[in-house]
Amino acid sequence: MSIHSLTFSNRLAALSQPQFQTSLPNIKHGVEREALRVDPSGGLATTNHPEALGAKLTHDTITTDFSESLMEFITPPEKEPKTTLAQLADIHKFVYENIGDETLWPMSMPCFVNKDTCIPIAQYGSSNVAKMKEVYRTGLHNRYGSTMQVIAGVHFNFSFSDEFWQAWCDLHEVENNMDNRSLYYFDLIRNFRSLSWLIPYLYGASPALCQSFLAGKENTFPFKKLGKGTLYLPYATSLRMSDLGYTNSEQSALNISYNNLSSYVSSVRAAINTPSDQYAAFSSNEKDGWQQLNSNVLQIENELYSPIRPKQVAKSLEKPSDALENRGVSYIEVRALDVNPFSPLGIDENQFYFLDVFLLYCLLKESPKFTQPAYDESEHNLDAVVIEGRKPGLMLTHEGKAISLTDWSTELFTELREVAKTLDEANLNAKYSAAVEREFEKVTDPSNTPSAKWLKTLIDHEIDNSTLGLELADEYKKYASGLNYLHMTQDMFRQQAVESIQSRVQIEQADSKAFSDFIQDYFAQ
Template sequence: MELDAVGKAIVQYQLVPLVHQANLGLEVTMHRVDSHGCLAATRHPHALGSAQQNQQLRPGFSASALKFSTPVRRDIPALMAYLNGLNTAARRTLGEGEQLWPLSSTPVLPTDLATIPLADVDQIGYQRRRDLARKYDIQKLMTTGSHVNLSLNETLFTRLYTETFHQQYHSYVDFRNAVYLKVAQGLVRMNWLIQYLFGASPSLAITDTTSRHQRSSVQHPDGRYSQVTGDYTSIDRYVAKLTATVRDKQLLSVSDFDGPVRFRSNGQLATMTRQGVYYLEYRGLDLDPTSPVGVDANAVAFLRLLASYFVMMPALPVEMVPQVNIQADQLTQQVLAENPTTASVQAVPAAQVLEALADFVKAYNLPNEDAVLLKQLKKRVTDPKTTLSAQIAMQADPLAWALKQATRYQNAINERPFELAGFTTLDLSSQQLVQQALTRGVRVDIVDAPANILRLTKLGRSQLVVNGSGTDLNPQALTTVLTNKAAAKQVLAEHGVQVPASQTYHTANQLIADYDRYVQAGGIVLKAADESHKVVVFRIMPERELFEQVARQLFEQTPAVMAEEVVVASSYRFLVIDGRVQAIVERIPANIVGDGRSTVKALLDRKNGRALRGTAFKWPQSALQLGTVERYRLDSYHLTLDSVVSRGTQILLREDATFGNGADVLDATDDMHQSYVQAVEKLVADLHLSIAGVDVMIPNLYAELVPEHPEMAVYLGIHAAPYLYPHLFPMFGTAQPVAGQLLDALFGNED
């Protein structure tokens, strides 16, 4: 394992970690199909917008094809997480009965292939697709797969060039090109092994039950729509050959080159030698049908490892490249044509390559996950039936199996519709905003997952978002002030709206000392003065012992407690986006309703067993608890957990109605009298807020708010980063599209 000059310099300057820190991107194409595996007859999902606006989720060759494109990521788990998010977001836009075809082999195509509808994004694109369909076999154009884009760490290039190679190369671009060239040559030579390990299309069409199975019918030359091969002798010759094939009309354009590796730059092909190669595109991966996203992270990791290896290994002598490339193509063709369930004639060389890579990993202290990966891949060499292609080939009915996979993946997105795969470390509101962002082509970068800080970027414009709705559309100083409930209430009072009287306590003993005063007042609201969600309401004061217990429990969780007068009315949250009330929910305190047969415990379990109920702020509707306050409330009804509640009787387990205490959330957007909407919008405008959540107690949402009776709307609080998810997942009523409305406020409605 003799290193070349580049490899030796990398070791000398301790740059091996940089070699492995490649930047990776994925492009994955999948078909939309119906429940029978036939191409979906519907147009590209409207929610995904146009290809010009959405480069992340755009049409492919046919109207049924959907192309997923991730931004560049250095970390493979982060890359796969983004792809998972894109895949889930896209699936949730599909029409009724539609799903994504999990194979590179074509689904059920119409008898007359000329009737396949092509993607019709714009006139130029549509004409190009028509030209492709006329020139090439349309069935081969209908196969799918994934491309891996790989660029080496730029710091690696600059260090090596500055330290050593500025003396050996005419320019920095020449040096970069030389390194990318030998990596590309290596990937071409190892294409046969990549196909053996990850091939997953034993037949070109799923309906083909007569042709002999292959390791990959899609990647085999007979399955490629273009037979043009690349010249990897030099960048100049690569450019010259592709240019000539277009001139000779072998290709319609350079983008039709269908070889396993492409050189990519930021400019035109003709200027690549001068501007330099920016990244490599490996185009030879079949879809992995055992993954809902169609990509095996192990395949991406293996390609990265191969690239790292070839960066440090000697390049082929120039005079040997053409012959070696021919041999590599022949070897790839041989392996691809093999029966996937039998041992390859190249099993021994395959094992030797994997062993050499294992030695490379060990010698240069590459991450242990690479060593683990190679051990797993060796099993595919020793037992060919463990390869993906063999698993598919052994299915008695491949179409039925593929449809079963497709249905399972599609159903899975609705098991927890409030979560977005790949982004579950974020809070619920942030996940919903990310889902909408991905469907609209907005790039999402997680700045800080625990703090729920996102950077959203579209068409070169970026916006920071905190906790799903906190943005710089609001004044920073006021945003900070509103996190304190006492300060927020003072701000509200200064703007002339009705607020309940209150007092802030800093010790439990101070609060307990005022117990008798609150008994005379007829009730109390206790809430944490900071950003936490702790609230307790007693409309009738409890016995002193219970009050002391609750007060001390609160102070164990927060340093200050605000005691507030009780307002007897219904609780509403107004969500304001871009200065307008976009959604309103009513919050009904945690409760159970008897059916005349079930015990209290059974009623609790039944309600908590509903699909959207779970841990507060992790699920859209918080589960009902049985804490100190809830047990006190049951006692007030003279009930135990074993009591049977009469039919239709509602038992309130709490008197506060908050998102974290088990309240029922009902959409009230269309029911609220416009006078309250106008009042809230005026308040928010006076505060110069663009985004806000306003909590208001209203006795009758249908009665007009009049100046003579300000008590008809008592304001409890205002939030500069309000939750989005309650409006998206109400217990009853219509879900409001508030995440999309927030994106409109951030970027404008450009679709």
């Protein structure tokens, strides 16, 4: 039997077998939630990352992304969504207790920012690996500007269990090994990319932004103005995912392949090793000053923007592409989620259950290899939805033919309901079906989408994005103060902070190379 010969119906029916019913409840998730620290007036906090939260370089749970002000909270892989949300709540509570009168910005698009130079790049210490992280971020600042880099998102990590993969490979009559698991994960990834437009439609929550975000930038969007300084597009879902936000037009020429692990790794490596005339203007050596790690199209793999990534846990100083090549795909990272501004944690329980259904569907569905036209079609559809996803009668393109977003979504949800039933049966509940129906309400009535709700609140009250953001930031801080720790105690967080600082110091003391030699050796591997 061919590895791809089974149809969606065949695979769905097979999930009723005992080996799948016992393994489906073992799906694991983790969350990486980004959040800007803001001062009491709603401006970007320019204070350093609080010492009480530990060392950003070595802390497993609380770190920063691009900026000192852009925090990142990380939860470990867990089966139960409630467990992950409780862990996330513990992290929020401890952070709020240690940032004084600052709060966490509750949305993806940043608060009022004066200039790029006012955004402090994250500092990780004096070690070579710390300096590498800083130089990489300096390169991002020089290439794209810092404002784009302080857009926040939520990354949803997802993996199937070993037991599931054994049953899946048995079904397809292939060996359960790294290569075949990776092949199937890439099947999932291609289907996700083809259908990725659905995610900003359902969860996009950034139809508006502070006009300071566009200072000095050219754009051709027909923005409308609201309040003192808020710009919005009437039908936008996720400006974060548009060319204004967390994408990079300079990477549009990259031909990253998602057809299998080998082609993906080789295409990413090609981008990392392809010189860029544009970026050659920034120095990348000790003599002229480190303005970036190198002048290639990508400095490192992390610079590649994508709504979904194949992932493998990397060892110390191991490149992500090497980790994938050496040990295959172990989980996938969904990167298309806006921060949910209607949740104190940036994500809610319903999203977990729906994403489980959607990602399992992406595995079950037939997944033809990407051709350039098919890839371009997926990008066009995503672009259309982030800018005008709620526009009545919006047309997308499916396999070269025009179809309305509503009709395509309705077809999709017919099959998603079947997948949800199977997950309900395996988990002995009805939460998956309930999640699907709740999301389908957004298809039948776009006013139920978070982007529509956010925009309606702004317009009805004639208030700025920043005003609503600050109100929610204060509300969520008060909410967190009333929570009890459920998984981590305050003392455990404090101990984690101390240990992370000790680990950072050990790394610094162990350094024996000049930074330029360290970088040369890293890229020579």
